[in-house]
Amino acid sequence: MKDLKMAWRNLWRNKRRTLITVMSIFFGVLLSIVMGSMQEGIYGSMIDNVVKTYSGHIQIQHPDYEENKNINNTIFESDGLIDSVLSIDHVTAAVPRLKNFALISSGEKTRIGMAIGISPAKENNLTGLKKWVKEGSYLENGDRGILIAKNLAKHLQAEIGDTIILISQGYHGANPADLFPVRGILDFPTPELNSLGVYMDIETARQFFYAPKMMTEIAVLADDYEEVPAIERKLEEMFDSRYNYLSWQELSPELVQFIESDKGSGVIMKAILYLVIGFGILGTIMMMMAERRREMGVMVAVGMQKIRLSKVIWFETVLMGIIAVALGFIISIPLIAYLTANPIPITGEYGEAYAQFGMEPVIYFKMAFSVFYQQALIVFAIILAISIYPYRVVRKLNTIEAIRG
Amino acid sequence: MAIIDVKNVKKIYNDSEVAVHAVNGIDLSFEQGEFAAIVGPSGSGKTTFLNMLGGLDNTTEGEIVIDGVNVSNLKGSKLINFRLMNIGFVFQAYNLIPVLTAKENVEFIMELQGKSKTERDKRAKELLSAVGLGERINNRPNKLSGGQQQRVAVARALAPKPKFILADEPTANLDSKSTENLLDIMEKLNKEENITFIFSTHDSRVVNKARRVITVEDGKVISDVRK
Numbered sequence A: 001m002k003d004l005k006m007a008w009r010n011l012w013r014n015k016r017r018t019l020i021t022v023m024s025i026f027f028g029v030l031l032s033i034v035m036g037s038m039q040e041g042i043y044g045s046m047i048d049n050v051v052k053t054y055s056g057h058i059q060i061q062h063p064d065y066e067e068n069k070n071i072n073n074t075i076f077e078s079d080g081l082i083d084s085v086l087s088i089d090h091v092t093a094a095v096p097r098l099k100n101f102a103l104i105s106s107g108e109k110t111r112i113g114m115a116i117g118i119s120p121a122k123e124n125n126l127t128g129l130k131k132w133v134k135e136g137s138y139l140e141n142g143d144r145g146i147l148i149a150k151n152l153a154k155h156l157q158a159e160i161g162d163t164i165i166l167i168s169q170g171y172h173g174a175n176p177a178d179l180f181p182v183r184g185i186l187d188f189p190t191p192e193l194n195s196l197g198v199y200m201d202i203e204t205a206r207q208f209f210y211a212p213k214m215m216t217e218i219a220v221l222a223d224d225y226e227e228v229p230a231i232e233r234k235l236e237e238m239f240d241s242r243y244n245y246l247s248w249q250e251l252s253p254e255l256v257q258f259i260e261s262d263k264g265s266g267v268i269m270k271a272i273l274y275l276v277i278g279f280g281i282l283g284t285i286m287m288m289m290a291e292r293r294r295e296m297g298v299m300v301a302v303g304m305q306k307i308r309l310s311k312v313i314w315f316e317t318v319l320m321g322i323i324a325v326a327l328g329f330i331i332s333i334p335l336i337a338y339l340t341a342n343p344i345p346i347t348g349e350y351g352e353a354y355a356q357f358g359m360e361p362v363i364y365f366k367m368a369f370s371v372f373y374q375q376a377l378i379v380f381a382i383i384l385a386i387s388i389y390p391y392r393v394v395r396k397l398n399t400i401e402a403i404r405g
Numbered sequence B: 001m002a003i004i005d006v007k008n009v010k011k012i013y014n015d016s017e018v019a020v021h022a023v024n025g026i027d028l029s030f031e032q033g034e035f036a037a038i039v040g041p042s043g044s045g046k047t048t049f050l051n052m053l054g055g056l057d058n059t060t061e062g063e064i065v066i067d068g069v070n071v072s073n074l075k076g077s078k079l080i081n082f083r084l085m086n087i088g089f090v091f092q093a094y095n096l097i098p099v100l101t102a103k104e105n106v107e108f109i110m111e112l113q114g115k116s117k118t119e120r121d122k123r124a125k126e127l128l129s130a131v132g133l134g135e136r137i138n139n140r141p142n143k144l145s146g147g148q149q150q151r152v153a154v155a156r157a158l159a160p161k162p163k164f165i166l167a168d169e170p171t172a173n174l175d176s177k178s179t180e181n182l183l184d185i186m187e188k189l190n191k192e193e194n195i196t197f198i199f200s201t202h203d204s205r206v207v208n209k210a211r212r213v214i215t216v217e218d219g220k221v222i223s224d225v226r227k
């Protein structure tokens, strides 16, 4: 207690020295929080891209659908089913879809693609489908027409107003075939979606597939991907094993793999970052110890135990760490909040390169509690490791030499 | 009875090719209430001797017995504690703790001894008044002149009530007026409170004030005169 008080007094009595050390730790905390939040933000926006343009965070499916993507493995849209999904905390949208493979023909040309039945208004809420309509118009509720993805339209040489023939497999062995006018052409930011298939109103799809009230999936959107496990638990609680619940990780394993490998290569970057931070802090601590050699020598000469002196200095180091980490939080919380709300646009050549790969030319940040406490813990661990240094200096202090100065 | 007994003490430095006999066999004893100067040219071994006397440095040979305790056998935290309870130090370069005020510097050793706040407060104020710095108790060392800092250092050395005070060239950095002033204070404390001072110097005015003059050369005592 006395030692802590002595340490606290020493900090305030040498404000310049304290400020330099606190600042060196503070910048470390700030830097690592900004980097961490940026990384999370980039992953978040990548996940959002996939999740919000198509898959949703969770899909509710028939237990057998994942194994056998057959229109017979569908679920029934009972009254209130979607509403009860929507009632779960952090669920922002839940939309029904009915889809199956189909032969898609126009004139002489034929391709295989997906025929996806959607609820136009609800789907737009979840995936913002409407904004990808490049030509023509979006679907109305109950529309008899279709939207066709760009690359597919090109192959089929289909244009707005043309008629498309769909031939598919229907529910319980039916063999549907019908004609649909093209209402619009879709231009997505990702190539896979541009070759995927055609979109139609879900009621039109149900008639076509002879599958009234049926769905192949309910796509669920959460307000934050970190809430997905909680939502899944809740779904299991509500519906037992009546359905299969697939998270975005299971729906987009390539994305998960990419993020994992990116995190892996990021480890080296982070190691370098912490090394820089660590040596920055160590440098100021070493300076501090050099500056105080004589003072410490005098203290030991007049009768202060070395163990006590090192305790006081250890407290000083840790107190400075606490102050700096707190300061880092106070500054970085509003900063990251601002950057989360106002992502940084990438301009010039880099921006164009991003756009070419179908990525938004924007650096996103994410305000994640995990980033804050992880970075605080890591920086604090660095400080604890560094605080061994003053301890060793005191232990090895040669009193006579130190006094001579 | 002697409070310090020095028996054939030697200090040999072997770190260069030729061994340096910094202190080469000194036998001395000091009584309570002495005012003794150790005189000699630079390099004669004064600092080395005082460091051993103060338990800051170990002896190569011989022993130093203070109040019946063989200090030469003490090590580590026991030795530090012995210094804390028994010996007062005044250094040539003042060596006050820069972040502490004059009063806090005087209280510092008492704080290490575990003395209560009220006792520390009272004694620090008394001692600073005694050395003529009653008005400057809240000044940091960098706001004090060299002479004033050295007077704070004397007050600091006295505060824990040591058995004796060692001062290695305490006036070497002071002008003649501050030197005289400091010596007057030391002399007064010696006469009125029977405080034992052992100090080294090569300033003849300081030597003149001493009641015992021990002259060393090449690590040996060549004369020991009491006035």
Ligand SMILES: Nc1ncnc2c1ncn2[C@@H]1O[C@H](COP(=O)(O)OP(=O)(O)O)[C@@H](O)[C@H]1O
Pocket (backbone or CB within 6 Å): B013, B015, B020, B021, B022, B040, B041, B042, B043, B044, B045, B046, B047, B048, B049
């Ligand atoms: N740490 C040391 N290593 C080697 N030689 C030393 C050391 N300290 C002092 N000496 C030598 O011991 C001798 C006495 O030094 P010192 O006690 O400082 O003399 P004084 O204080 O009388 O000037 C000198 O020759 C000095 O060079």
Ligand SMILES: [Mg+2]
Pocket (backbone or CB within 6 Å): B046, B047, B048, B169
């Ligand atoms: Mg000397």
